[in-house]
Amino acid sequence: MTRTVIAVGRQATFKDVTQNMREWHVSAVPVLEADGRVIGVVSEADLLAKEEYRDGVPAFAEPRERMEQLRKSGALTAGDLMTAPAVSVHEDAPLTEAARIMARKRVKRLPVVDGEGRLAGIVSRVDLLKVFLRADEDIAEEVRHDVLDMLPGANSPLLRVQVEKGVVTVMGELADSSLVPVAARLIRSVEGVVDVRFDLD
Template identity: 60%
Template sequence: MHGTPHTVADVMTRTVVALVRDTVFKDIVKAMGRWHVSALPVVDGDHRVLGVVSEADLLPKEEFREGDPDRYARLRRLSDLSKAGARTAEDLMTAPAVTVRADATLAQAARAMARGKVKRLPVVDADGVLEGIVSRSDLLKVFLRDDEDIAGEVRDQVVAFLFPDPVEPIRVTVRDGVVALTGRVRDTSIVPVAARLVRAVEGVVDVDCALLGPPRRPDLDPDLPGATPAGGADRDLPAPSDSHR
């Protein structure tokens, strides 16, 4: 129903700096500084991703530089101690790497980052060959979408689909990514569905849904003159007399 969602291929960086297994510690630090990145993928001779070296993998060398930790710390941080003595990318990298495919949606990439607790993901093909890098900031680019563009998709893909015959026209306004819906619809049971679908539109920050049902008709007191009894018929009212003709 919605327009085609953006994928990782739409936002990823295709020019990628990668390390090979035997890249030495100082060259890794230099590469990170030169390219202003906090992590670099490690690849084999066929450019398949083997792992990732991040700043967190490098820090133990400085942390434990002045001496060995106590026995408790050694037991608790065996991996960090191993990296403190590492010299090459192969020994430093975290493996296997958390990766993502280019055709994954931005939501799927965001979930992978959250589960892996990483800031950047290598983008690979079906054979694990490196194709690019996607970062947190890349995933947030969708929120730069123009408000009017968002409003147009909400009108065409959500409102027109769910409410083709509203009681009164539904107004869609968007400001800073926040969508507001106002108007009256015939079936209020699908209003929560509308809010959920609008929230799923790319670039939407939040939804203010104020859709109402049809206006209620006041119940007339049957004792009032001119009131129509239940059923709407006037057959119980006395017929007009000749004197009133």
């Protein structure tokens, strides 16, 4: 995550929010209470509602989401503009959980909060993709020591781990074949793993 985060208070004006987003090249900003708790997020889509409805209003038959955008088109402060409650993730959550939340909620940036709900940072899609730049040697080392060595029956010296471009291949002898799906699931949870293959005797 990025720890230096541009955020605004609920009383920040429409223009303040727009200027902050432009100056810092971000597509959304968290909205905070005075104690640092995240209460919402203002995105570019929230701001664009003002321009979208400048010349008129939608028909009453429009979907409810469109009516919400109409409401936001008249907003003057971050508190009125924001989408609330904010979709966020706890700072101790694994990257996989952040990725799932972002995919399900269709958000590009996710505020990271501490146990009290205060802003600790922000994670973006780019941050999530950085794990796939991890060195193959580092991935292999973690698979060996944090997965196979800890899995009963899989810590055989006859097992070898090879990683190429994030694809993990486990080779050699495994006494209990029922461990294969368990090992595969655990290996896939290692940051930077693209895929898992087994080449067992």
